[in-house]
Amino acid sequence: MNATSGKAPDSLLKLENFLCFAIYSTANAVTRAYQPRLAALGLTYPQYLVMVVLWEREKQTVKSIGEKLSLDSGTLTPLLKRLENAGLITRRRDTVDERQVLIGLTDEGRATRKRAEAIPLAIGQAFGCTLGEAKDLRAELMTVRDNLIASIDKAN
Amino acid sequence: MNATSGKAPDSLLKLENFLCFAIYSTANAVTRAYQPRLAALGLTYPQYLVMVVLWEREKQTVKSIGEKLSLDSGTLTPLLKRLENAGLITRRRDTVDERQVLIGLTDEGRATRKRAEAIPLAIGQAFGCTLGEAKDLRAELMTVRDNLIASIDKAN
DNA sequence: CACAATTTAGTTGTGTGCAATACGTTTCCA
DNA sequence: TGGAAACGTATTGCACACAACTAAATTGTG
DSSP, X not given: OOOOOSSSGGGGGOGGGOXXXXXXXXXXXXXXXXXXXXXXXXXXXXXXXXXXXXXXXXXXXXXXXXXXHTOOHHHHHHHHHHHHHTTSEEEEEOSSSTTOEEEEEOHHHHHHHXXXXXXXXXXXXXXXXXXXXXXXXXXXXXXXXXXXXXXXXXXX | OOOOXXXXXXXXXXXXXXXXXXXXXXHHHHHHHHHHHHHTTTOOHHHHHHHHHHHHSSSEEHHHHHHHHTOOHHHHHHHHHXXXXXXXXXXXXXXXXXXXXXXXXXXXXXXXXHHHTTHHHHHHHHHTSOHHHHHHHHHHHHHXXXXXXXXXXXXX
């Protein structure tokens, strides 16, 4: 629902009532807030997310990374090539199933994790809410996200 | 805060704890959910937001639109040119202050509003939450957004 | 008034997102 | 087992976002 006051019938088309705009605009603010810190590591925000996924478990396929981040190969393939060129990850075809490409970490990629550990706390402060509030908000967003994805899938 | 359980020290770097990822990923889902409906109007999601701003008040400067959507001229200028080419808006230099460009609606741009009125309700259903929940979530996100923007400004 | 600082758009370059499509590999099953 | 269907990745094309920069107009100040 686009959180309207429910008064005027046209209030549904007012920007200030749009939940979707709040999400869109906050997402832009997130990447802007991360940018200076990540630039020090030579990473963009989506690249950082890929690294986070790999720091949790090395040796994943493109598909596995894509499922965790909800991104397709059209986005990931060029992004992964940039991370490879930066010397942070490795890319090689699986010899058993040659459809798959296995992504791994280089020593430099592993080492970057240490330099990234300070970032979540700093960003957390910028959010300006308590840990509990953040946890609740995160849960609500993930529910909304899953609902949206379900409605998209249902339409196809 | 990246909503962690607060147990292990490295849990701050786990994707499942990231509030920022929830925001990022939900924003992507929002644009995907809007896409088929907006495509019928020949609009992208950011273009739709610009039209919403103009439906609320015609004759705005690029700067005014940018402030409402938190977008700069690097994003808006090409987007507005596409809307102009699509015949939905007009662009002309202000004769009083020639730094400014005034954006207005064409008849077709105004007419498109009617065709867009059904969208918020349909998307609202896809969110799968009540009007009250949406309103609360929107308010929390806008607070987080403003905090993020304030922290970015403070750093400069 | 002169002119430096500010304001407003536009331009350029990089990196996403995603639809549509292509292509080689694997799986399924008649 | 042969071939169609499904799968995993890559490619192409378009449209954002945003940093960095440019250019023109206006404002502020001595």
